[in-house]
Amino acid sequence: xxxxxxxxxxxxxxxxxxxxxxxxxxxxxxxxxxxxxxxxxxxxxxxxxxxxxxxxxxxxxxxxxxxxxxxxxxxxxxxxxxxxxxxxxxxxxxxxxxxxxxxxxxxxxxxxxxxxxxxxxxxxxxxxxxxxxxxxxxxxxxxxxxxxxxxxxxxxxxxxxxxxxxxxxxxxxxx
Numbered sequence: 001x002x003x004x005x006x007x008x009x010x011x012x013x014x015x016x017x018x019x020x021x022x023x024x025x026x027x028x029x030x031x032x033x034x035x036x037x038x039x040x041x042x043x044x045x046x047x048x049x050x051x052x053x054x055x056x057x058x059x060x061x062x063x064x065x066x067x068x069x070x071x072x073x074x075x076x077x078x079x080x081x082x083x084x085x086x087x088x089x090x091x092x093x094x095x096x097x098x099x100x101x102x103x104x105x106x107x108x109x110x111x112x113x114x115x116x117x118x119x120x121x122x123x124x125x126x127x128x129x130x131x132x133x134x135x136x137x138x139x140x141x142x143x144x145x146x147x148x149x150x151x152x153x154x155x156x157x158x159x160x161x162x163x164x165x166x167x168x169x170x171x172x173x174x175x
Contacts, residue, residue, distance in 0.1 A: 003020050003021070004020070004021045004068075005018045005019060005020055005021060005070075005071065006018070006019060006020075006021050006024045006031040006032065006033075006068045007031055007032040007068070007069060007071060008024065008029055008030065008031050009030055009031060009032050009114050010030070011030070011100065011114075013032065013098070013114045015032075018071060019031070021068065022055070022109075025055075025056065025105075025109040025110060025111065026108070026109060026110075028102065028110040028111075028112045029112060030100065030112045030113070030114060031068065031112070031113060031114070032068060032069055032075070032113070032114050032116070033066065033067065033068050033069075033111075033113035033114065033115045033116070033158075034066060034067065034068075034069065034075045034078055034079050034082075034115065034116040034117070034118060035063050035065075035066040035115055035116075035117050035118070035158060035159075035162060036063060036064045036065045036066065036079050036082070036083060036093060036117075036118045036119075036120060037063045037064060037096075037117065037118070037119050037120070037162075037166050038063075038064040038083075038087075038091065038119075038120045038121065038122050039119070039120070039121055039122075040121070040122065040123045040138055041121070041123055042138075042140070043140065043141065044138040044139055044140050045063075045138070045139055045140075045141070045144060046063075046064045046087075046122065046126070046136060046137075046138055047061050047062060047063060047064070047136065047137060047138075047139055047144070047159075048061070048062060048063075048064065048065075048086070048087065048126075048128065048133045048134075048135065048136040048137075049061050049062075049133065049134040049135040049136070050062060050132070050133070050134065050156070051130065051131060051132055051133060051134050052134060054132075055107070055109070056105045056106055056107055056109045056111075057105060057106065057156045057157070058106075059134065060154060060155055060156045061154055061155050061156070061159070062155065062156040062158070062159040063159055063162070064083065064086075064087055064120070065079070065082045065083050065085075065086040065087055066082070066115075066158065067082045075095070075116040075118075076093070076095070076118070079093055079116075079118050080093070083120075085129060085132065086128070086129055086132040086133055087126040087127070087128060087129075087133065087136070088126055088127025088128060088129060089122060089124060089126055089127065091120045091121060091122040092120060092121065093118040093119065093120035094118060094119055094120070095116060095117070095118050096117045096118060096119045096166065096169045097117050097165060097169055098114065098115060098116045098117060099114075099115055099117070099161075099162070099165065100112075100113065100114045100115070101113060101115065101157075101158065101161050103157035103158065103161070104157075105157065111157060111158060113158065115158060115162070117162060117165070117166065119166070119169070119170070141167060144163070145163070145167075148160060148163060
């Protein structure tokens with residue numbers, strides 16, 4: 001299997017090259033990413049705890065899935081692929097917004113991502129991949145926001161940056 005590469009981009013999300021994933025995270029270079037936030041009909045958000053052995057942020061809680069598109073793969077295609085690979089289901093998703101961020105992580109790594117955020121709806125039971133996911137739960141908005149404020153160290157950096165934007169977007173479209 002070949003090494004996993006990320007798509008390097010500029011601040012306008014224009015592709016400027018490819019780089020091995022770990023090298024991009026060691027150097028903190030801006031690359032394309034996506035995040036999927038999934039809700040059920042009760043309005044609860046699906047969050048998962050990253051597998052403890054992940055290359056960074058192991059054991060932290062985060063959104064349904066997130067990753068990097070591959071060369072020649074759209075963000076939408078990549079989001080559907082990772083939902084299946086991580087959570088064992090697929091659902092309709094819709095792009096909500098995008099944002100760029102930079103965050104220092106554990107193990108001497110950093111994230112510098114141009115993140116495309118998708119929202120989806122699912123009411124079934126995930127079939128988690130234990131290589132990717134330690135645990136999952138459905139959480140209502142008030143409990144989730146309270147817990148993120150009370151225990152921010154339990155959540156991934158990108159999740160903490162995106163969650164308010166996600167809820168503001170939902171209010172704007174009145175879902």
